[in-house]
Amino acid sequence: MGSFLAKNQIRETCAICEQTKTAGIHLYTSFICTDCETIMIKTETSDPQYKYYVEKLRKVTRPGIYS
Template sequence: MSSSMMGKKIGETCIVCEQQKETGIHLYTSFICEDCEKDMVLTDTNDPKYKYYIERLKMVTYKQNIS
């Protein structure tokens, strides 16, 4: 990861927040932005928000399975 954040690249669409971000991780063929990834890690598993994240991720893996 270097300092090329000056916006030549549009980035990728995060599957969680659905915003275009430049930094994040890839899960299967999908992209999770840095913010959501951090947030997910910090979210308690009992938090309803955590469930939301899991649902988003499930959708991704499901799509993988049927393709």
């Protein structure tokens, strides 16, 4: 178990694809990897895949939805 906590070396679980990645952004309390961020930016709003990401993001941005 390493204490390898240098910047950009921290592995976190992406809130969208649920994979463990080292590179990404933080949105509220969640982590979104650069892959998903790029896909979201590139995806047209008319694309069915866009809805999938929006639904995932909604859970990220509204953590208290079930309370």
